Amino acid sequence: VNNLYGPTEDTTYSTHAVTDPGAERTPLGRALPGSRVHLLDSDLRPVPLGAIGEVYLSGQGVTRGYHQRPGLTAERYLPLPEGEGGRLYRTGDLARWRPCTTADGGVEFFLDYHGRVDHQVKLRGFRIEPGEVEHALLQHPAVSEAVVTVHGDHLIAHIATRIPSQDDPVVPEERGEDDEQILLRYLRSCLPQHLVPARIVVMDALPRTPNGKVDRKALPEPTSVPSTGAAEPPGTEAQHLVAELFAGLLGRPVTNIHDDFFSLGGHSLLATRLVSRLNALTGASLPLRVVFEHPTIAGLAEFLPEPASGPVRPAAIPRLRRTLGRAGAASGVPSD
Template sequence: APGLHRDPAQLIELIRRERITTLHFVPSMLQAFVADPAVAGCDSLTRIVCSGEALPVDAQRQVFDKLPNAGLYNLYGPTEAAIDVTHWTCREEGRDSVPIGEPIANLQTYVLDAGLGPVAVGVVGELYLGGTGLARGYHRRPGLTAERFVASPFGDGERLYRTGDLARYRADGVIEYMGRIDHQVKIRGLRIELGEIEARLMEQDEVREAVVLAVPGAGGLQLAGYLVPSTPVADDAAAEALRATLRERLGAVLPDYMVPVHLLLLEQLPLSPNGKL
């Protein structure tokens, strides 16, 4: 039924009743789903597909722990390239991120620098896409089309789509998603990767979900972290103690200018009707 995908309890009941085998989730909704204590009863599941957002390694870990019979697959791709263009079969690698994998048939991926030159393995650049799946452009928006769909620098007469996503190649050819270019912010002249702060927060056992934003504040932009604790916080004193603990831990692994000024505790992160953050 419309909206049922946003209610984990009803979704679990439906899966168990109908013996559903396959789910396709936006990662934000997957996190809400696997956090429900009754999810382990969905033993009919054999395949869970994720796309639409970066898949947190904690969500992967929870799927492995609570739904061991279900394969987990991470897909990546923008609408401008007929949606999903890379695939990855998730497995425990002991890393702090889930790769987006390798391109599907008839699609090409390139990690390029600002001059459209290929970067070395392990170096972060912008992800470009080529191949059969590319759109022709944006309807009646020639300027935006020219900006995002560029001539291939490889002399093959083809076009590439610039995704605005940061990525890097591993030595085995697998692509790691590193965040959005526009998620890089400058505060007091210092360049900050919001995704790096989120990753450090997600490493804490006390944190189930985390989002960091740069918000206007006194004297300019300030970092604000929005957190969903792993267990409910009893009162204001416990909340303040948790904030102090998290700030101390972040300060041990990040420069002080990357430790959020504000840490707000939420019962859940706000999601759009289709389950995206």
């Protein structure tokens, strides 16, 4: 199938690709003669190879603007940098360059479509392109489809699983984990934390509209936040300390030492506050990455110094609460 891409503002077509109808991503291919493609970030800087950027077009086909609409023309048409002459047209489409090996062993770069800029969202100060998270999910061999949406202050992913074949490898550490935890751990290994969804809803198939597109309105709401193991209450001073801090920062009781800080609603800003409080209260020097690598009460407690790692003494709990109370509202920890 020949796929020709180009907005009206670039006269007719700008790029061309020969594609497989079953491809995971819509390839835009390479620029046609007379056209040039630029992938730029929000500051109009070229994005690194492999990163998602907005498609800007230049060349002989770019039109002069919109008839009697100077405001819209100024928004969508920009002069080429460094006095090159001509202009750039801002398409609002997102794409990334994908390297491909040619028949003679060389490398060519093709453009893959990754959605629209107006699908971008801003969460906790970060500008997020859900398509980037979807792309990462689709790289996992167990995922056949992925859609990422926003619920309140969190990203939620809905995925359809692929039927495994006999040739699929079984990763030892994944045995006994559910699909959601496997995928969350995978995403944390390849994406910044602010791009990792709070929940991943695993489905046999994503709902479709009559014209075959994913029906986002029909996606099920995520249920309660998952735990990463059987429920187990805190049993040491260190675990009680971490549990109290979790509860204060997240605004909810946390009673299972295997609950995941980020699955419960934590994010990078709260993780920074968590580490700061832990270090201030225990004299530890934990780096921020420990929270991302060991985001449970049990995991973090292992990094706290003695004597907090021993069995909890009943008399220590009121003292612990008083200490947390003195830490004050800066940590969000409630006191008795």
